[in-house]
Amino acid sequence: MVIREEILHSVGAITRHYQPSEIIFNEGDIPKYYYQIASGEAKLNNYTDDGKEIIQTLLEEGQSIGESLLFLDKVYPISAVAITKCSVLRLPKSIFLDLIKLYPEISFNMNKTISQKLYFKLIMSQNLSSQNPMAKLKVLMDYLKSFQKEQSPYSFRIPLTRQQMASLTGLCVETAIRTIKMIERDKIVKIIDRKILY
Amino acid sequence: MNIEPDILYSYGGEIKLYKQHDVIYRGGDHATFYYQIVKGKIKLNSYNEEGKEFIHNIIGEKQSFGDAMIFVEKFYVMNAICLSDTEIIKLPKNRFIELLKNNPEISLEMNACLSQRLYFKAIMLQSMSSQNPIVRLEGLLNYLKSYHEGDCAHSFPVELTRQQIANLTGLRVETVIRTLKKMEHQGKLKIKERKILY
Numbered sequence: 023m024v025i026r027e028e029i030l031h032s033v034g035a036i037t038r039h040y041q042p043s044e045i046i047f048n049e050g051d052i053p054k055y056y057y058q059i060a061s062g063e064a065k066l067n068n069y070t071d072d073g074k075e076i077i078q079t080l081l082e083e084g085q086s087i088g089e090s091l092l093f094l095d096k097v098y099p100i101s102a103v104a105i106t107k108c109s110v111l112r113l114p115k116s117i118f119l120d121l122i123k124l125y126p127e128i129s130f131n132m133n134k135t136i137s138q139k140l141y142f143k144l145i146m147s148q149n150l151s152s153q154n155p156m157a158k159l160k161v162l163m164d165y166l167k168s169f170q171k172e173q174s175p176y177s178f179r180i181p182l183t184r185q186q187m188a189s190l191t192g193l194c195v196e197t198a199i200r201t202i203k204m205i206e207r208d209k210i211v212k213i214i215d216r217k218i219l220y
Numbered sequence: 221m222n223i224e225p226d227i228l229y230s231y232g233g234e235i236k237l238y239k240q241h242d243v244i245y246r247g248g249d250h251a252t253f254y255y256q257i258v259k260g261k262i263k264l265n266s267y268n269e270e271g272k273e274f275i276h277n278i279i280g281e282k283q284s285f286g287d288a289m290i291f292v293e294k295f296y297v298m299n300a301i302c303l304s305d306t307e308i309i310k311l312p313k314n315r316f317i318e319l320l321k322n323n324p325e326i327s328l329e330m331n332a333c334l335s336q337r338l339y340f341k342a343i344m345l346q347s348m349s350s351q352n353p354i355v356r357l358e359g360l361l362n363y364l365k366s367y368h369e370g371d372c373a374h375s376f377p378v379e380l381t382r383q384q385i386a387n388l389t390g391l392r393v394e395t396v397i398r399t400l401k402k403m404e405h406q407g408k409l410k411i412k413e414r415k416i417l418y
Contacts, residue, residue, distance in 0.1 A: 070349045090335035126324040136334040137291035143341040144297050150348045192349045
């Protein structure tokens with residue numbers, strides 16, 4: 023959790039509820055709030071000029087949404103969209119910035135959070151220039167698995183749909199599906215009831 | 221990020237001299253220091269599975285590098301290699317964290333700095349998925365420029381060769397050359413003695 027929920031409530035955060043695929047904020051909006059997911063999952067995305075969705079980040083309970091924009095004088099370069107039903111804590115930007123100045127440990131946590139997201143971006147942007155779909159999917163799966171304690175083969179269930187895996191790696195969904203079948207044959211993953219075990 | 225050298229020294233920062241081609245750290249190493257360049261230039265690079273070099277960025281005076289990895293319990297993704305003889309202030313990770321905790325305003329600045337990188341990385345990721353070479357090149361150039369202070373038009377000299385730009389954007393070198401000329405005609409950049417000013 024980035025900021026403890028009690029703290030957020032105590033300075034006046036309100037909880038908002040979103041339905042799946044409802045928009046939390048839009049690309050081009052001016053950042054006005056700090057958002058933190060109390061329950062549910064969301065994604066940050068944008069679209070290429072030919073209409074392909076790019077998922078930039080997947081977010082879950084306890085994570086903040088688009089917080090880095092509150093430190094910059096820019097509009098959102100991405101949209102935030104609920105994937106499942108979501109409850110999100112929302113706090114006006116000015117209060118958030120006061121909070122950060124008042125509590126150095128929150129600022130320090132924010133250093134960590136933003137670094138974590140930057141790390142993911144570094145890996146994914148290295149991945150985009152790769153031409154090999156198998157290598158691309160493997161980089162994504164390795165990244166996701168790297169946060170698990172259990173590292174033995176097939177112990178980790180990839181928590182993404184094929185479409186999400188494609189949108190994260192810049193592949194067409196058909197290519198992603200074909201490649202996943204290929205790496206199953208190569209015994210890199212197992213597939214049970216369409217779930218990918220890595 | 222640029223922290224006042226005196227503050228770095230007071231927390232145990234030490235000057236270290238590197239020769240051209242020296243490796244400061246390698247991808248796969250643990251982050252154990254904060255690094256800030258006093259004099260000289262370094263590159264952050266990696267190699268793909270076919271051994272092709274990708275230069276991700278070139279960092280110069282008064283700039284830090286690899287600092288996001290201090291906050292993330294992960295290995296470096298890239299190598300840091302000196303392009304010239306380089307003078308660097310090195311501060312052990314735990315002392316750096318102490319420095320941030322004692323100096324909330326630096327932690328706050330760190331947030332802004334990391335956010336800035338994340339912002340341009342997000343835009344770069346989007347533009348790299350585009351089929352339009354101009355969009356791809358602009359995404360890369362904006363990202364590179366974001367590391368440098370001073371925003372005036374046509375001031376930022378791009379230190380990458382055409383081939384390196386091609387590797388980073390997944391374009392062919394002929395396409396890069398042609399697209400750069402086109403962008404010059406559109407007034408988006410200047411080319412002086414083969415150097416790109418953006």
